[in-house]
Amino acid sequence: MLEGSILKSLRDAHQPENLAGKRSLNFGVYYKNTLVALCHALEDAILGQDYSPLMITAFQQGKWYLEEAERYADLAARSQQVVIMAAPDSGFAEHPTSQRANVALVELDAADTVAQEWHLIIVSSRYTAMVLCQELSEEDYGVAGVPAADLDRKFYGLWTFEPSLVIETSALAIAHVQRYNPELGQQVAARLDAIAAQIQQQDALSELPTADHLGDIVSRVVDYLQHSQQSLTHSLPEHSSLEAVGLDYNLVSNELQAFLRIAQLIDQTDLSNPMAAAEVASLAESLGQLLDLPAWQLHRLRLAGLLHRIAQLQGAAMEITPGVSRYGDDDTIAPSCPLVPGTQILRTMNRLKAIATILNHQSEWWNGMGYPAGLAGDEIPLESRILGLVSCFQHHLAAGRRSNPDAAPDVITPPTEAPSPAAAAALAAALSACQAQEGDRWDPKLIEALALLVNGLQQGLSLSIAVPKIAAGMWMLDSHAEEDLLAAKI
């Protein structure tokens, strides 16, 4: 990692020993096409909205900026301020976009390592996003050397929507700007402070991410990445090269990452239950293991667990009213069943079709009184039944921990030793809350399996609750991902 680069400064601040209160960074590898698609999607998100963000970017060379300068004119019109760092190139400062009042250019020294980075930072009170990368060096590329084709150029770093991380990085970037232009630096720092204060105020009020168009933003990211994939297939001969396979994998991996990052954001925003996704995923997988489900189904269940709160997005967080079906009985037989809006976002990615169906029906009741389709008994996909039960169980568990902090840290994590009495009591309470609805809301077979699992946990069985490594989620996507779960039953 390059000395003096913004990526390195960020990494140093997130070394395990400095991690108190922060998360470890989720680094990933990106091909150039992936980055272009990602940046365009994250940038275009500001065009249709009145976010009025602060944008800070670094182009490796002025010529890359010039290629984007027309687009940047539109982006600048929607922004309060745009700061562009790049090694100067001819025509760089003269372009009309550069002349705009709210566009500031910072001409980087040739020796400045930031000139070898690729940054896009967007900060506003209702939308934050960033891409922060460095290209591989000549030696990193190994024996094959620096690729001749632009297509094969590789970068490493991270992209995210996390407000705290974006603000932290903005401050680092502004400090860098300050070295070149103290006045500009101060002015931009003041803008950042104002935005950060607004975000903090909103966070205190909300349990869901503040970005109000998160669903649209993710759909756009996936759409742009898929578009990049399609043009890849068109531009290459039938027997695609090894590099094209690598790029294709990278694009799909980042489509999945877009969803995992949203799920992560939902967890981070909900301070009352910040580990819900990781915990529900582990519990669901363990329950699946007890039921002796095949490996591919366990992977699918884990992914559904990690993504289960996406169903709450876009006003989808409906109150669960016991015993009341939200839809008329006629709807339940209709061939296209009612859909929870949040899960629709997942359908933008074909390989998440099965996951979308699982999430869509996690709120069905065993007795047919649930929503969205009023399915009953074994009509409800098994994974939906498992996920619904496990997330309800985890919800009770988290509530128990909040009311009794003694139950908190080691409820599920201790290696082979029995949990503390308070933790054991929290497990028992969460289980009996679920048992109270056995036969009405929950499948009795699954309640039985859950009781077995809780028994194991109380006796020292430990589940490792690992927050997912977001760049490495592909193992959960498999050949059954596109299966139509409801059609398979008929």
Added chain:
Amino acid sequence: MDTEAIRTGKQKNLAGADLEDEDLSHTDLSRIILSGANLTGANLSGAKFTAARLDGANLMGCQVKGADLRANLLGANLMQADLSESDLRGANLRGANLMQANLTLTSLAGAFLSGANLMSVNLKGVDLRGADLRGANLSNANLQSANLFQADLRGAILSEANLEEADLREANLAGTNLTGANLLCAELIGANLNGTTLSGACLKGTILDENNL
């Protein structure tokens, strides 16, 4: 060979049997004994081998796609076998030969692979959580974005292996040879790196516990 008796479950002990090129696809063969059997070129796709004994069996070039192989495969020969989408969770594959086997979309979580030969094998994005890979030969293997969370890789050979974006959190890498390996953006928080050889390894974007180095 009369495979009807096998299919109907009448014949359960087939140690040392010759089943070359036989078709046993989608058959329930749980608890069957096939120790030392010759299954070269057989079609076993979708078959169920739960708790079966296949130790020392020869499955070279076998079609085993989508099979349940949670079985004893100690020292088995699986060279060039198509094991894609098969379930190998907790399988005993100690000392097995998996060279040129197709392992795409398999699950190897908790599998015992100590001393196994996995040279140049493609394990891209495979679930290897908690697998025992002690002393296994994974040189030149492709483990890109594989899940090696809590895997035991003590003394394993991973020289020139591709571990780009792999999850190696809490893995045991004591005495592991990672010479020339690609660890770009791999995550090693909580991993044991005692006596790990990292010379010539690419560590860009790698998340390391510097304390453990």
